[in-house]
Amino acid sequence: MNSIDEAFKGKEKPEIIVVEDASDEALKDSRITKHILLEKNGGPVRARLIGASEASYEYVILLDSDDTLLEDSVDTIEEVRRNHPNFDLYGFTFAGGESSIDFEIKTINDYSDFVIYEGRTSDYMMIVKSNVLRTFTISHSYRISEIWLFSSIFLKHTCFYSGKSIFFYHQDATEQLSKKRDFRLKCSSYERQSVSKSVEYFSAFILKCQSQSLYKAWRKRLIKESILSFNYRALIEILCLKK
Incomplete structure (x- = not known):
């Protein structure tokens, strides 16, 4: 929450929507605009979609609980949007993961090339038009992996992945990406x-x-x-x- 204050200092006050995905203890903070409490854990994609369905602004920043915004993040977002207008989504990397390579996603095949490109950074924070996410709230109301969501989106929408950073990742992103998926029995x-x-x-x-x-x-x-x-x-x- 403090990083949001710093990033938006001197700018229009943001709408802060917090989605508690069946959390053991709900966050208490007067800066929260809308607080959504989910009784059953459904994974990050469902939580983000539910949060976006309540958004009032054109774009939403998908900020995970283990990420914090850099102080100049909003300025960076505005600069990239000015230089690369008319995209439905924008992706930005983390501090330390900057790249000189940008990607324009205009077709699903562009996204396929982006995903398998070994030179891309390992983690991105997404800024997405809220009305784009709203169209998937019902169809992706189950525990769906993020790659399925964005693959769905890129069948119809465009994205600009920037090599510039806007957040600090509180995990080792490279290590996180390289970890083998923890497959466990799920009987429900x-x-x-x-x-x-x-x-x-x-x-x-x-x-x-x-x-x-x-x-x-x-x-x-x-x-x-x-x-x-x-x-x-x-x-x-x-x-x-x-x-």
Whole structure:
């Protein structure tokens, strides 16, 4: 919260929406504009979408609890938007992860190339038009991975990924990205429905995505998630799916 104050010092007061994703202890802070308490944990994507559905401004900054804004972050965002106008989303990297390379995403294939590009930085903070996120609030109301959300978005919307930083990442981003995914048994109907939704989206997505490497990686991941959630219908569907 303090980093938000510093970043917006001398500027219009921001709307601060906090979504508690079934937190053990709710945050208490008078600077919160809207406080949303979710009874059941549904993952960061669902929390962000619910928060965006309550937003009053054109753009929202998706700020995770383990991130803090840099003091000049708002100035950086405004500068990049002036120089690269008319994008629906903007991505910015973290302090220490700056890059001389920017990416323009205008098609889903551009996003595929961006994801598999080894020279890109390992983590981005997204600034997104709130009306873009609102269109996915219902369809992505399950525990959906962020990559599914943005793959959905880039079927219709554009993004500018900047090499400039606007936040401090309180984890080692490179280490976080390289960690093997912690696959655990998930037996609830909610988890099974989440996997079914992911497979449903993936089945439609591969008709539009030309990246063979992404197809193989996502298919492998969905096979594991189907097994661990005991969703055998989804498993059969993904195994029988041909590109």
